[in-house]
Amino acid sequence: MDENQAIKLCQEGHQAAFRVVVDQYGDLMYGTALMMTRDRMLAEDIVQDALVLAWKSIKKFEAGTNLRAWLMTILINRVKNVMRRKRPAEISSDESYEEPYSSYNALDAVITAEEAVRIRSAVHELAFEPRQAVVLRFYAEMTVPEIARTLGWKEGTVKSRLHRALRQLQGVLDPPNPDQSPAPVLLQEEGMQR
């Protein structure tokens, strides 16, 4: 069953069809929440809340429009709500999450496990707003206009926050090396679809 048919059935009230949506987007939503909160339990709660809310508002979803962006908007609102209520100290990273995934140990990996851990912790050290921009851009692979709509920012704001975030990450991970050739890939592809 494709996404459109699933949505149609969901809108008729068939809860079972919602499984198609959950199976399709659950991982991405969970991962996004985890990147933003670095707390597995919290991320699970957020994803559940977001999907329950999505089910309840499924009739408001306009068929044929971007389901992924719609779900991400609901998710981000949940994340923002939760994070707003908690002080930073209350959000403790769970320790198991500090371990790099075993895939980083592969011989042909572009980055090493040690680098992965450093990047992960650098991402988490970003302030909440630039972190949202980075996670949506690179993890959820959303375009700048999509991010702007989801977060309610201007596109220029998204760009400048991404820029500052990248500079900060660059500084933390890889002190500038003027000899290295630039790799202009990610930010150019604003119109890129997944």
Place this chain on the structure above:
Amino acid sequence: MNNDTNSFPIEPKLSTFFDEERAETHAPVDLFDRIEERLMEQDSKRGWTRVFSFASGHGQMLGIGIAAALVIMVGASLVTFSGNGFLILGDSGAAGNPGGQVTVGAGSPLSSETQAAVPRAAAGETVVQTVTVQRVLADQVLQTVVVLESGGNSGAPIAAATVTPSPWLALSAAETIGLANIPAGGYAITQEQYYELLRQVLAGELVAPLESPSGTFFENYGVNPFTTTLVDPITTFAMDVDTASYTLTRGWLNSGSVPPPDAIRVEEFVNYFDQVYPDTNDTFGINVDAAVSPFHDDGRLLLRVGVNAEDINVGDRRVATLSFVIDTSGSMGRDDRLELVKRSIGELVANLRTGDRIGVVEYGSTARRLIEPTTDKGAVLSVVNSLVARDSTNAEEGLRLGYAMAEENFVPGNINRVILMSDGVANVGETGPNALLQDIKETAQDGITLSTVGVGLGNYNDVLMEQLANNGDGNYVYIDTVSEATRLFGNGLTGLLEVVAAEAKIQVEFNPEAVAMHRLVGYENRSLTTEEFRDDTVDAGEVGAGHTVTAIYELRLLDDPTGDIGEVRVRYTNPDSGVVSEIALPVDQSVANVAFDSAAAAYQVTAVAAMFAEVLRESPHTSDVSLDELAETLNRLSSSGRLTDSRSVELLELILTAKALGVTGYIPAGE
């Protein structure tokens, strides 16, 4: 450093990092189940979803109460109310008054006429007042309480209270004010108790217990949900030829009561009707047809999957030794219960074949052997006809004695059957049913099977009667009339006794390229896992000669379906040789090419019977099915001369009776 936003050297690594993280991060595997669970919790708080089982002994009274409640609520549905508080939906004392919001603690919420009626009823005058109260929290109806009061000859006011969603709440309410036992007509309470009950309900002091009480008479096995074919294309269930739920329902409706929803098993409605499948020379024939449901507005298909067992002549049936175990406890004296038993055995004796033997055990507080298995029909009938109902019940002792008789008279290769006839096995001795059920199961493997025959509606224990027959590899029937006795023990006797397939199962696999979602209507307590289909050690269903087993599926096809709808598989064990066979039939899309009105009459009647059962059990999938439409389908068949079967005519009458009793089926929250 280059200030261009596009040239951070970190980016390739960052990109790889996020790709890897994305590939490795997975939501909990049970994410959807958790979401479903949360949605279910919220539904159950919302009001109409029936969560609790009926408490023992009060089913009939509550059945009446619920009918009344639904009528009233429909009548009062124009009242709108939001926020928190209490609402009187209707008060029969306030003529033309649709009710209104109640302020707690501001005196009696009742109309002055209703208040005045209470002492009049106390003085012996017959009055009937109806008050419906809802407690509403944040726009959600938490409780609806209906109080019916009427005075009578007793001189005391009588009130029966019931509550939706939970009838149990009414009992809890009654117990709170010191009423442990509720007689069939309601319970007697004083004016003070009456107001105390209302006060507590209004003050929200009565809370439904979270678990259903022990000793329930009917078990709620839930309603199968729609399943996404992509996620799970396969359904598997044990065959079931029982019809007790239908005849029980007929008994309830004809006595003016709405059956408790838990008493409804859709498959036992469907299997009551003659399916007119073509005769088969193999053990089983498989039959499939479908049409778009005229009862739903979403274009769903109703697929009929039917299996018919080969029929055999009476003379070809194996010789049987039948050990009857007959309940002669006091309650069997009520109505014509014992009389139905006598007529049933009379019918059976008239249809025996040469060599069949019958023995009889009776049980009240103790059990006795009345006659050892004999071919002397006259002797059997004179013993049975002299039975009288007297004292209390000891079903376990009766059954154990019946089994002892069957074992002593066991003939290898013959039918060796114990037949329990009772108006309900409320308990089976001190040890609880599990030990007995286990013994019955083991003895069935040794060749002594058990059938259960129910009579009478009062303290009827449907759950145990069905479990006993399931464990005993026999069948469970319910007899409400002499003609039902004739049907079962006359023409139906061969099928009742001669099993042609044991451990019989049906599996239907749907094609995800054609079917978006599927739902098996009924067979909830016969459900098996996909793997159990080919596991021949799993206990499944026994099917008698000439019996049919039919299931209705609701299907939503894809907008652009390709390929077959699916495949039906049947697997069973030959009871004599122990050989296991499996047959299959592919189902292509052309089965659904026929319009509902031009489909076989038996198909239409079966679809109506299934939907009727769904309405009676308040299935949430049937909220748009109306009894009028069901009756209309049968009327149309009748006027075109296609309704020739007396059972179908009777179905029409039952649907109209249910409608008159106020049955509406599932009402979604907030409507």
